[in-house]
Amino acid sequence: MTQQTQTALPAVVCRPDDAHKAALESHLAQRGIETAKWFTPGALHDLDRAVRQGRIRHVIFAGLPDLLQAIWEEEIVFEEWPADTHIEFLDPPGGDTVRTIAASWATWRQQHRRRQAWSGLLLSVLVLILSFALCVYLAR
Amino acid sequence: MLALLLLILVLVVMWFTQALSLRSVGKPLRLRIDHADLPRSLQRVNRTVTNAAFAAVLIAYPLLRGESPFHYYARFFPLDWRVFGLPHGVAAALIYLGLLYACWLFTDNIYLRSLSDLRRLGARLAGVPLSAVIGAGIEELLFRAMLLAGLLESLRPALGPGTGTAVAVAIGTVVFAGAHYVRRVKRHWTFPGHLALGLLLCVSFACTDALWLPLGLHGGGILIIMGLRPLVRYVGPPWLVGASIYPYAGAVGVVGLTILTFNMWLLHGGG
Numbered sequence: 001m002t003q004q005t006q007t008a009l010p011a012v013v014c015r016p017d018d019a020h021k022a023a024l025e026s027h028l029a030q031r032g033i034e035t036a037k038w039f040t041p042g043a044l045h046d047l048d049r050a051v052r053q054g055r056i057r058h059v060i061f062a063g064l065p066d067l068l069q070a071i072w073e074e075e076i077v078f079e080e081w082p083a084d085t086h087i088e089f090l091d092p093p094g095g096d097t098v099r100t101i102a103a104s105w106a107t108w109r110q111q112h113r114r115r116q117a118w119s120g121l122l123l124s125v126l127v128l129i130l131s132f133a134l135c136v137y138l139a140r
Numbered sequence: 141m142l143a144l145l146l147l148i149l150v151l152v153v154m155w156f157t158q159a160l161s162l163r164s165v166g167k168p169l170r171l172r173i174d175h176a177d178l179p180r181s182l183q184r185v186n187r188t189v190t191n192a193a194f195a196a197v198l199i200a201y202p203l204l205r206g207e208s209p210f211h212y213y214a215r216f217f218p219l220d221w222r223v224f225g226l227p228h229g230v231a232a233a234l235i236y237l238g239l240l241y242a243c244w245l246f247t248d249n250i251y252l253r254s255l256s257d258l259r260r261l262g263a264r265l266a267g268v269p270l271s272a273v274i275g276a277g278i279e280e281l282l283f284r285a286m287l288l289a290g291l292l293e294s295l296r297p298a299l300g301p302g303t304g305t306a307v308a309v310a311i312g313t314v315v316f317a318g319a320h321y322v323r324r325v326k327r328h329w330t331f332p333g334h335l336a337l338g339l340l341l342c343v344s345f346a347c348t349d350a351l352w353l354p355l356g357l358h359g360g361g362i363l364i365i366m367g368l369r370p371l372v373r374y375v376g377p378p379w380l381v382g383a384s385i386y387p388y389a390g391a392v393g394v395v396g397l398t399i400l401t402f403n404m405w406l407l408h409g410g411g
Contacts, residue, residue: 116248117377123243124380124392131236132399139228139407 010058011047012036013066020062020090027060027090041066044075051081063091068104072112142204143290146197147282147315151322153193157186174324194282201286216285222350225408229344229356230363236400237364237387241372249376261370268366276358283319283338284345284354288312292346305346313338333382333389336397337361343401347409357404361388 010033014021028036037056039047050056061067067087070076093100151173159169161182175183202212244250255261291308299307316338317331341354365385374381382390388397 113377117380120244120247120249120376120380121392123247124240124396127239127243128236128392128396128399131232131239131396132403134235135232135400135403136407138231 008055008057010036010060011039011050011056012060013039013041013044013047013070014062015040024060024062024090036060041069042073042075044070048076048081051085052077054082057082057084058086058088060088060090063089064093064097064100065104068101069108072105072108141290141294143201143287144311144315146201147287147319150190150193150197154186154190154322157189161186172324173322176324194278198281198286201290213281213285216289216349216351218350222348222352225344225348225350225353226356228407229353229358230360231356232400232403233357233360234364236396237361240387240392240396241364241368244376244381245372247376249381250372250374253371253373255371264370265367268363271366272359272362275362276355279316280341280345280351280355280358283312283316284341285351287315288342288345309339309342309346312342316341327383327386329378330382330386330389332394333386333397336394336401337388340397340401340404344404344408347405353404353408357400 010028012024012028014024028034037050047056047059051059067076067078067089071078154173155171158173158175158178161175161178162169165179165182167177175186178186199209202209205212241250245252288308291311292305295308296304298304313335317334320334321328321331341358344354344357345351347353365387369385374383374387378389379391381387382393387393
């Protein structure tokens with residue numbers, strides 16, 4: 001997370017209805033940034049591509065959890081971002097970064113497990129119907 | 141009823157062997173059958189006595205009825221169309237469980253373990269077919285050929301073929317499931333899974349009056365569960381995928397066993 005002057009258009013990651021939106025706009029105004037490219041969390045593949053291609057070199061997140069969520073969801077491949085990409089947080093992580101990362105991971109894992117369970121259940125029902133039909137067909 | 145009494149006798153033998161073992165190491169007696177805190181050598185003695193008691197009961201039951209054990213058990217292996225129940229049962233178990241495992245793997249509810257020691261894995265997998273034959277064979281002889289056949293024999297004439305069969309199947313199912321919880325177990329929530337499994341095996345036997353089909357279903361199930369045990373890790377919620385060697389104990393497993401029961405009933409008896 002280097003601090004250096006960026007020439008390319010900065011990117012801001014924020015939901016349209018996010019409580020942080022006004023704060024982010026004011027933060028940009030304070031920094032004299034008139035134009036920025038806005039991305040919503042959950043649709044960060046375009047941002048990821050732009051950063052990896054060097055078209056965006058400065059990304060502003062509302063907080064560390066937003067970046068982590070994008071990493072867990074594999075929407076951004078963070079290890080392939082150029083090392084000189086300037087990452088900024090409106091709400092910078094405090095001293096307990098490890099706890100923030102762990103909490104974000106736990107929340108994501110819980111959501112992920114729930115999705116896996118529901119998809120597993122749905123597919124299981126289909127598989128049981130298929131098994132029943134297959135057994136009846138094979139026994140004919 | 142004689143079969144039920146003999147099975148209860150096995151419990152008594154198990155309890156007395158445990159009591160003697162506990163006394164020999166100066167520990168207080170207890171009602172629960174639990175060998176965990178006994179020395180390893182005494183655990184082995186208790187296991188051997190239990191197995192011997194089961195074998196003795198299997199032999200004693202036909203003898204007490206005035207039949208030779210060979211002739212009694214041979215009648216449940218008729219060499220007619222019912223022989224095909226064996227491959228049919230194995231195939232049905234493999235289809236149901238195989239497809240369920242595939243969809244759980246696809247949705248990340250089970251993970252494949254990394255295979256570091258292939259020689260050890262090979263040795264474990266090589267023993268699975270024998271475990272399936274022995275495990276399914278002994279349980280089917282005890283709970284179907286002895287207990288359920290005895291119940292059907294006495295309840296069908298007394299209550300009529302329909303009601304008699306239904307009551308015998310219900311008792312056979314409950315005793316089979318309960319027998320898995322006589323000793324201390326890690327989890328009790330698997331009981332509905334054992335009930336559903338018992339119902340499948342009892343219905344399969346009652347429909348065919350032969351051991352081929354329940355043996356095939358039981359053996360096929362053990363084959364796939366034990367065969368995959370060293371390869372997979374259950375990470376999904378227990379209500380979905382069950383746990384450890386009980387994939388049939390989750391809600392999906394119980395529903396699956398119920399559908400499979402209907403499947404077998406439809407094809408071998410009621411359909």
